Amino acid sequence: MTNFFDQLPEPAKQSKLQFLKHVYRGFRPIVNKKFTVESYPDLTNKICIITGMNTGIGYEVVDILLSKNCTVYGIVRTESKGKAAKETLLAKNKDTKGALSIIAGCDLSDFNSVKQTGLKIQELLKGKEVDFVIHNAGLMSNFNDRSNADGIELMFATNVMGPQLLQAYIDPLFLTEKKSENDLKRIIWLSSLAHMAGPSPYGFNQKDPKYLDVKSRPHSSTLYGQSKASSILQAKAYGIRHQTDEKYGIQSVSVFPGILTTELARDYPGFVQKFWNLAFYAPKFGAYSELYGCFYPDLKTGDYVIPFGAVDTPRQDINSALENGVCLKFWDYVQEEIKDYLPKN
Numbered sequence: 001m002t003n004f005f006d007q008l009p010e011p012a013k014q015s016k017l018q019f020l021k022h023v024y025r026g027f028r029p030i031v032n033k034k035f036t037v038e039s040y041p042d043l044t045n046k047i048c049i050i051t052g053m054n055t056g057i058g059y060e061v062v063d064i065l066l067s068k069n070c071t072v073y074g075i076v077r078t079e080s081k082g083k084a085a086k087e088t089l090l091a092k093n094k095d096t097k098g099a100l101s102i103i104a105g106c107d108l109s110d111f112n113s114v115k116q117t118g119l120k121i122q123e124l125l126k127g128k129e130v131d132f133v134i135h136n137a138g139l140m141s142n143f144n145d146r147s148n149a150d151g152i153e154l155m156f157a158t159n160v161m162g163p164q165l166l167q168a169y170i171d172p173l174f175l176t177e178k179k180s181e182n183d184l185k186r187i188i189w190l191s192s193l194a195h196m197a198g199p200s201p202y203g204f205n206q207k208d209p210k211y212l213d214v215k216s217r218p219h220s221s222t223l224y225g226q227s228k229a230s231s232i233l234q235a236k237a238y239g240i241r242h243q244t245d246e247k248y249g250i251q252s253v254s255v256f257p258g259i260l261t262t263e264l265a266r267d268y269p270g271f272v273q274k275f276w277n278l279a280f281y282a283p284k285f286g287a288y289s290e291l292y293g294c295f296y297p298d299l300k301t302g303d304y305v306i307p308f309g310a311v312d313t314p315r316q317d318i319n320s321a322l323e324n325g326v327c328l329k330f331w332d333y334v335q336e337e338i339k340d341y342l343p344k345n
């Protein structure tokens with residue numbers, strides 16, 4: 001039986017030295033002191049769509065975006081959490097010339113709910129143009145046996161398939177000409193140092209990235225790693241498939257925000273969470289990484305941003321997927337898997 005990913009080209013060899021450098025930099029990131037919040041442009045009349053902003057890094061990103069007068073649409077799963085975040089964020093940013101609207105009910109692992117959210121976004125933003133999209137929401141599960149209603153491994157459904165589907169609904173509002181030559185338009189796909197733990201080669205399981213066979217699933221860290229390696233492939237592939245640079249002046253980049261004391265480790269044992277909170281960095285530092293991805297002028301499509309504001313090369317075999325067409329094959333695979341939910345036109 002042939003497989004979608006049969007006969008992929010030979011990837012570059014992985015390097016232990018690169019692995020050690022990445023881990024060191026992940027644990028001991030450098031704060032970019034040259035490109036700071038003060039360097040970001042004023043965002044009056046600019047529109048940003050961001051997922052998972054009710055807590056963690058997303059919340060801090062929106063805090064900064066509002067302080068820069070951005071009009072933000074926050075896509076969240078739980079309405080009450082979205083409303084609570086909105087209230088505190090607007091109280092903190094009383095003088096903003098921007099705005100914050102919450103679109104709730106988006107469970108990224110449930111493709112029907114993603115489709116309904118996509119339609120809602122299209123209706124609410126009709127006639128508007130989106131400048132920034134941040135696929136921030138994500139799940140790092142401690143369990144390898146969790147699946148969505150279709151039996152798809154939960155982190156692959158949530159972190160990879162859901163965002164690619166949601167983006168298809170945002171595209172008509174985003175793939176438009178820039179308002180002026182100097183404007184920035186960016187799309188951010190959240191990755192992680194954990195991409196290093198994705199399956200070899202290329203970061204995803206070429207037999208079945210959805211891991212439908214629960215018994216064959218590896219450790220949850222490999223599954224999370226796969227989902228975060230996928231974001232690196234998606235960033236480059238989205239740019240190529242839509243010719244974002246050439247046609248729209250849009251750069252599509254992946255971002256490892258840093259290791260941060262958010263709710264991400266929520267389903268890990270208490271002692272892991274305690275260690276995590278003692279050892280790592282405040283969520284606002286993750287916002288600096290994401291916003292470096294949005295605002296640093298000299299980024300190109302496919303760049304992999306590392307904390308807290310720099311560019312590096314991802315794991316070498318995954319990096320070769322960005323050059324030899326494998327990222328496009330991966331994108332097309334996901335597209336095929338979500339085809340029943342994609343917009344009709």
Ligand SMILES: NC(=O)c1ccc[n+]([C@@H]2O[C@H](COP(=O)([O-])OP(=O)(O)OC[C@H]3O[C@@H](n4cnc5c(N)ncnc54)[C@H](OP(=O)(O)O)[C@@H]3O)[C@@H](O)[C@H]2O)c1
Pocket residue numbers: 051052053054055056057058076077078081106107108109135136137138139140158190191192193256257258259260261262263264265
């Ligand atoms: N924190 C880190 O150390 C770190 C490191 C590397 C990468 N990242 C990445 O950074 C991003 C933000 O994470 P964070 O650290 O801010 O984590 P967080 O505090 O746990 O926030 C995650 C957000 O994603 C949302 N979310 C989770 N599953 C969802 C689903 N099925 N549908 C819709 N929304 C969902 C959560 O909504 P609810 O509140 O409703 O659950 C929450 O708003 C993630 O993509 C994560 O993988 C984080």
